[in-house]
Amino acid sequence: MTTVYLNGEYKPLLEASINVLDRGFTFGDGVYEVIPIFNRTLFRFDEHMQRLENSLKAIFMENPYSSIKWRSIFEKLIDTVEQSEQSIYLQITRGVSERDHDISLADNPTIFAMSRPIVKQELSAGINAITHEDIRWQYCDIKAITLLPSVLLRHKAKQQGAKEAILIRDGYLTEGAASNVFICKDDEIFTPPKNNHVLPGITRDLLLEILASNNMSYSESTISEGALFNADEVWLTSSTWEIVPVIKLDNMPIGTGETGPLWQTINQLYQEFKSGYC
Ligand SMILES: Cc1ncc(COP(=O)(O)O)c(C=O)c1O
Incomplete structure (x- = not known):
C-alpha cells in the first residue's frame, strides 16, 4: 500500500482525502514538481527546489517548508517504496476557500507528496x-x-x-x-x-x-x-x-x-x- 504525505501526516493512499472546496480541485490553483530518485537518491534536488520556489512565487504563494524539511519528507516516502528507481510527486495548492477567485480567502495551503516506482519504458529505439x-x-x-x-x-x-x-x-x-x-x-x-x-x-x-x-x-x-x-x-x-x-x-x-x-x-x-x- 502506497504511503503518502498530506498536510503534516503520513498515511496510506486510500486514507488520504481532501476537502472538495480545495482550490486545486475547483480552480486548478496550485503547482507541482516531479523529482526522480535514482539508487534511492534525490536527483538534482536543489534544482527542483529552486523551480518549486519560482513556481510558488509566480502564483503569489510562499514555500510552506524549508529545503531541509522537504528533503526529510521525501526521504521518509522513499523508504516506503521497495524499488530503488522512483519519482517524488509533490503538489501544493492554495488550500480550501469558498468558491471565489479572490486568493486572499485562502491562507492554508494543501501539501501533498508521494513516491512511486518509475516504470521504465524501453524508448531507446526511438x-x-x-x-x-x-x-x-x-x-x-x-x-x-x-x-x-x-x-x-x-x-x-x-x-x-x-x-x-x-x-x-x-x-x-x-x-x-x-x-x-x-x-x-x-x-x-x-x-x-x-x-x-x-x-x-x-x-x-x-x-x-x-x-x-x-x-x-x-x-x-x-x-x-x-x-x-x-x-x-x-x-x-x-x-x-x-x-x-x-x-x-x-x-x-x-x-x-x-x-x-x-x-x-x-x-x-x-x-x-x-x-x-x-
Ligand atoms: C511541459 C513540460 N516541459 C518540460 C518538462 C521536462 O521537465 P523536467 O526535465 O524537469 O522533468 C516537463 C516535465 O513534466 C513538462 O511537463
Whole structure:
C-alpha cells in the first residue's frame, strides 16, 4: 500500500482525502514538481527546489517548508517504496476557500507528496511524435497543476500512434506536452531558449551542463517548424523519460528514421553522470 504525505501526516493512499472546496480541485490553483530518485537518491534536488520556489512565487504563494524539511519528507516516502528507481510527486495548492477567485480567502495551503516506482519504458529505439499548435497559456514556465491542454495534446498524440506532441507557437518550436525538445543538424545541437512559453526543464538544463563540460557546442536559439522537420536528430528530455530520441514526426522519418549517433553519445554521458551522482 502506497504511503503518502498530506498536510503534516503520513498515511496510506486510500486514507488520504481532501476537502472538495480545495482550490486545486475547483480552480486548478496550485503547482507541482516531479523529482526522480535514482539508487534511492534525490536527483538534482536543489534544482527542483529552486523551480518549486519560482513556481510558488509566480502564483503569489510562499514555500510552506524549508529545503531541509522537504528533503526529510521525501526521504521518509522513499523508504516506503521497495524499488530503488522512483519519482517524488509533490503538489501544493492554495488550500480550501469558498468558491471565489479572490486568493486572499485562502491562507492554508494543501501539501501533498508521494513516491512511486518509475516504470521504465524501453524508448531507446526511438518514439513517434506529432506536431501540434501550442494551445497552452502564456505562463508555461510555471509548473502549474492546470494541465488540461497537455492532457488533450497527449491524447491526440496517442490517437495517432505517437507518444508525444511537439508544440509549435507562431511557427516556432516551444517544447513537448510534457518534455523539452532538442534538435541536431550537421552535428550542431539546438534547443529553444527558456521563456514564458517553455518549462525550464531540469533535465534540459542538465543536458546543457553535460554538453558544456564535454566541450560540445550547443545553441539556445529559436527553432522554426521547418528546421524541426529538417533535423538529423530530435530528442525529448524529462525527469522520468531522461533523453528519448524521436524517429518519426507526423509519420515522417527524422534523419535516417533511426536512433542517431549523437543521441547515443549524449545518452551515455547522461547515464555516466547519473551513476556518478547517485
Ligand atoms: C511541459 C513540460 N516541459 C518540460 C518538462 C521536462 O521537465 P523536467 O526535465 O524537469 O522533468 C516537463 C516535465 O513534466 C513538462 O511537463
